[in-house]
Amino acid sequence: MSNTEKLASKLREIVGEANVIEDPEKLKALAVDGVIPKVLVSPGTIDETSKVVAYANAEKLAVIPMGNGSKMALGGIPRKLDILLSTRRLNRYTDYDIANLTVGVECGVTLAEIQAKLAGEGRGYFIPLDPQHSQRATVGGIVATNDSGAKRFLYGACRDFILGMKAVFPNGDIVAAGGKAVKNVAGYDMTKLMIGSMGAVGMICEITFRITPKPDAEATLLFPFDGLKEAAGFLRKLLQSKFYPASLELLSAGMAAKLPATSALKGNFIAAVALDGIEEAVARLKKDLSEMGRQEGATDVVVLTADGHREFWIAYRDIADPLAKTHPNFISLKANFALSKVMEMVGAFETGFKEAGLDGALFCSAGNGILRAVLPLGDDLGAKTAAVVGLIGRLTAESVKNGGNLIVERAPKAIKEKVNVWGQTRSDVVVVRRLKERLDPAGILNPGRYVGGV
Amino acid sequence: MEKEKMIQELAKIVGKEDVMTSEMELQLYGYDASLNRGRPDCIVMPASTEEVSMVVKFARENRIPVVARGAGTNLSGGSSPTQGGIALLFTRMNRILEIDVENQRVVVEPGAITLDIKGAIGKYGYLYHPDPSSEKATTIAGNLGENAGGAHCFKYGVTSNHVLGAEVVLYDGEVIEIGGKSLDNPGFDLPGLLVGSEGTLGMVTKLTLRMMPKTEAVKTMLAIYDTIADGANTVSDIVKAGMIPTTLEMMDNLTIKAVEAAYHVGFPEDAASILLIELDGLKDGMERLTDEVVAICKKNNVREVRVAKNEAEREKIWAGRKGAFGAVGRLRPNYLVNDPTVPRTRLPEALAQVVEIGKKYNLPIANVFHAGDGNLHPLILFDERDKDELDRVHKAAFEIMKLCADMGGTISGEHGIGVEKLKGMPLIFSEKDIAAMRNVKLAFDPEDVYNPGKLLPVEKAA
Ligand SMILES: Cc1cc2nc3c(=O)[nH]c(=O)nc-3n(C[C@H](O)[C@H](O)[C@H](O)COP(=O)(O)OP(=O)(O)OC[C@H]3O[C@@H](n4cnc5c(N)ncnc54)[C@H](O)[C@@H]3O)c2cc1C
Numbered sequence: 001m002s003n004t005e006k007l008a009s010k011l012r013e014i015v016g017e018a019n020v021i022e023d024p025e026k027l028k029a030l031a032v033d034g035v036i037p038k039v040l041v042s043p044g045t046i047d048e049t050s051k052v053v054a055y056a057n058a059e060k061l062a063v064i065p066m067g068n069g070s071k072m073a074l075g076g077i078p079r080k081l082d083i084l085l086s087t088r089r090l091n092r093y094t095d096y097d098i099a100n101l102t103v104g105v106e107c108g109v110t111l112a113e114i115q116a117k118l119a120g121e122g123r124g125y126f127i128p129l130d131p132q133h134s135q136r137a138t139v140g141g142i143v144a145t146n147d148s149g150a151k152r153f154l155y156g157a158c159r160d161f162i163l164g165m166k167a168v169f170p171n172g173d174i175v176a177a178g179g180k181a182v183k184n185v186a187g188y189d190m191t192k193l194m195i196g197s198m199g200a201v202g203m204i205c206e207i208t209f210r211i212t213p214k215p216d217a218e219a220t221l222l223f224p225f226d227g228l229k230e231a232a233g234f235l236r237k238l239l240q241s242k243f244y245p246a247s248l249e250l251l252s253a254g255m256a257a258k259l260p261a262t263s264a265l266k267g268n269f270i271a272a273v274a275l276d277g278i279e280e281a282v283a284r285l286k287k288d289l290s291e292m293g294r295q296e297g298a299t300d301v302v303v304l305t306a307d308g309h310r311e312f313w314i315a316y317r318d319i320a321d322p323l324a325k326t327h328p329n330f331i332s333l334k335a336n337f338a339l340s341k342v343m344e345m346v347g348a349f350e351t352g353f354k355e356a357g358l359d360g361a362l363f364c365s366a367g368n369g370i371l372r373a374v375l376p377l378g379d380d381l382g383a384k385t386a387a388v389v390g391l392i393g394r395l396t397a398e399s400v401k402n403g404g405n406l407i408v409e410r411a412p413k414a415i416k417e418k419v420n421v422w423g424q425t426r427s428d429v430v431v432v433r434r435l436k437e438r439l440d441p442a443g444i445l446n447p448g449r450y451v452g453g454v
Numbered sequence: 455m456e457k458e459k460m461i462q463e464l465a466k467i468v469g470k471e472d473v474m475t476s477e478m479e480l481q482l483y484g485y486d487a488s489l490n491r492g493r494p495d496c497i498v499m500p501a502s503t504e505e506v507s508m509v510v511k512f513a514r515e516n517r518i519p520v521v522a523r524g525a526g527t528n529l530s531g532g533s534s535p536t537q538g539g540i541a542l543l544f545t546r547m548n549r550i551l552e553i554d555v556e557n558q559r560v561v562v563e564p565g566a567i568t569l570d571i572k573g574a575i576g577k578y579g580y581l582y583h584p585d586p587s588s589e590k591a592t593t594i595a596g597n598l599g600e601n602a603g604g605a606h607c608f609k610y611g612v613t614s615n616h617v618l619g620a621e622v623v624l625y626d627g628e629v630i631e632i633g634g635k636s637l638d639n640p641g642f643d644l645p646g647l648l649v650g651s652e653g654t655l656g657m658v659t660k661l662t663l664r665m666m667p668k669t670e671a672v673k674t675m676l677a678i679y680d681t682i683a684d685g686a687n688t689v690s691d692i693v694k695a696g697m698i699p700t701t702l703e704m705m706d707n708l709t710i711k712a713v714e715a716a717y718h719v720g721f722p723e724d725a726a727s728i729l730l731i732e733l734d735g736l737k738d739g740m741e742r743l744t745d746e747v748v749a750i751c752k753k754n755n756v757r758e759v760r761v762a763k764n765e766a767e768r769e770k771i772w773a774g775r776k777g778a779f780g781a782v783g784r785l786r787p788n789y790l791v792n793d794p795t796v797p798r799t800r801l802p803e804a805l806a807q808v809v810e811i812g813k814k815y816n817l818p819i820a821n822v823f824h825a826g827d828g829n830l831h832p833l834i835l836f837d838e839r840d841k842d843e844l845d846r847v848h849k850a851a852f853e854i855m856k857l858c859a860d861m862g863g864t865i866s867g868e869h870g871i872g873v874e875k876l877k878g879m880p881l882i883f884s885e886k887d888i889a890a891m892r893n894v895k896l897a898f899d900p901e902d903v904y905n906p907g908k909l910l911p912v913e914k915a916a
Binding site: 097099100101102122123146148156157159160169173174175176177179180181182183184185186187188189190191192193195196197200202212213214216239240241242243244277278279280281283284285334336337338339340368369370403404405407422423426427428429430431432434435437438439451452 | 555556557558559600601603607608611612614615624628629630631632634635636637638639640641642643644646647649650651655667668669670690693694695696697698735736738739742743795796797798799824827828829862863864865866867868869870871875878879882883884886887888889890891893894895896897898909910
């Protein structure tokens, strides 16, 4: 028996015949940064997951977990990949307690599925997350990458509303952290260690969220501006106010052109503000913010409600998906920065695109200090590689200067080989390495993909 | 190492007058607000990160434990040096370094007093939300150490939601930055992990906190009930109605009487419970929401609802709540307070069982609690000179932890494990869960320099 056959037969013992795939053609399509897995395994329970991981640990085999595969391009190029572990059969609800505002699910459930279910309960509830890939992303993938969206301004991010977790650690231990209590300080807050850890020290298998009642009223206001200074100034004023909208976003013209609701608006920059709240508050905000926007130089105010409002934000979240489909060499960058630096950051990115001769577009969470840029390169990657690598270097330096950093969320392997996808190394990398060494001494989980190359 | 030598070496680092060793001081800094007593070998007051780093290096080389100490108000033994060593006191590092209004962050030293920070940023129209009742005395790093909560957490979260970055001295003296002014820095969420770590992972020498603009309007109400269950059910109904008040705080009759005797804030002494409710947000719709809350109270048989008409009335209501521990503390020589949490809907049941436990052990128990969060605070009253009573107190406390753990809750919502709740850890965590935490401790502090014996139960001999 070859090593791969031996591995596959052992895995079949754990998860059953139908849940191990060794077909080279199928596996080729699942390569991570060109690294082809030896097998794809889909455990049906956390216990089975634990057994698979424990086996891999004993045999020193590299494991990469995968949900629906929407963010497999994130992170460093894997040093090794033996077992691709699909979470799609881990799809149960482990807690469903609307009265206490908690929901527990296994990692393979899509956020979209949970949201649809919660929307139908009583007055309507939701997990206050609106990350990329609205239909495809599984909660495991969202939490492992700490993804978030525009509404984070009002509702916070994973770290603010995840109450508990179950994870399989590299030695196979099923480790529970937190619980369903809203406040919990017993022991270390291991959920925080796991959120955004990309599965570097454990595979997130089950998550308990605190859910939120749906707001009574919602709306979106779109403000086209001619100048960046005015657009950023308006958002800045709003950020410092007592108004607390749900989100404060800024789109470049290039980005606005890609979205149905904004493509017809005339302006070099569009400010998009979502409002969530009770009827009276939303009514007042519509009125006051419209006035404020015009005072600050907006050339128009467009109000979106009902379906228009919903569809706008879905398209906004999912902007990368259609581009990635049509552009084989699609690149997406995420920069973080200190809140007051919107103008500097947007300016630096726009200039950077121009100077590099690349057709980039960006949108920026002015309320969260996060900017995302997309570079839909055509198929002549070779000619553009140097320009792209140079640009990423300059933008990383610019982000660091503005109090943050830059990560490459997605890029062709040829680019990833030449840049630090996790941005400028920080002084805390020493702790990242020590945690990895302690918790995953054999280095079997996602080797090479996380910060510091761990 | 010889004590004299140790003191000399430390004096070289921080200066002679900032190493304290008198008998009185050693006794004083052996305490915190729990029942535990430790005794440091000396007390050291560094003035800078560099001095902290040098003290830590020295301590590590000489295998001396280092126990960080803020105001010493924690309720679980967290800052009591139970294994001796250096009590590292941050009183000299108490500056507010930067109020960065433009970026909505405030950068402070670890010994800064929570309420002082609030006062300083309040001038700019900003709030730092976490508000332990003890905030007048507590240091911000002590809040970080325990992940302190408070009466506004139902809407705004606890300390960990508001600490975004820190400077940390590792066990080997190395200084690192974690998190920062910006969100989502690449790598593990180390600020998230450090908050609540009770001084066992690293010394925090600088903190970056989130500050938020003050809201436009606030409404404070006091609802008075003839039973505890009616109050607790009101809380559940308010949540069910989709409202997110900032505050849902309750107290029982024993607490009400104690507060009234101490502060005369106008609480009716015959009430079985009172519920403090606060809403904030835009002024639009606030009156309607207030009416809805009052209607929910009425549906739950409220005796009376008082809506604060002005800031003075609001402050009076809050003074009663914030001073509750102190007031109850006057009833008997000692109290032990537990802080387990249950799913909110199980509050009435949990409270009823706490009453039973009090009866069983013949101990008065006063209850004041963060009802919105399901976070109980049974204050067990006793006299520690009575050994039999003390023994019953510990038994009752353990039973209360167990009952909450069994209800799907946890043993500590905001006060920490320290040494006091170590034996409760197995009620909610398996050996494997604890082993994973132990690995985190080993990654940060493989030689157990920082606060040994706290937070994690000792490993069972193999
Ligand atoms: C009357 C009263 C009311 C209270 N009310 C509340 C309440 O409403 N909510 C609540 O959550 N708690 C409450 N507490 C508990 C207590 O006030 C909190 O736990 C507080 O956060 C402790 O702060 P401190 O400055 O006293 O820190 P300490 O008690 O001195 O220390 C707490 C922990 O932090 C660690 N630490 C201190 N400084 C550092 C540092 N620089 N680096 C690393 N670790 C450090 C210590 O080692 C220790 O483990 C109350 C206590 C009392 C006595």
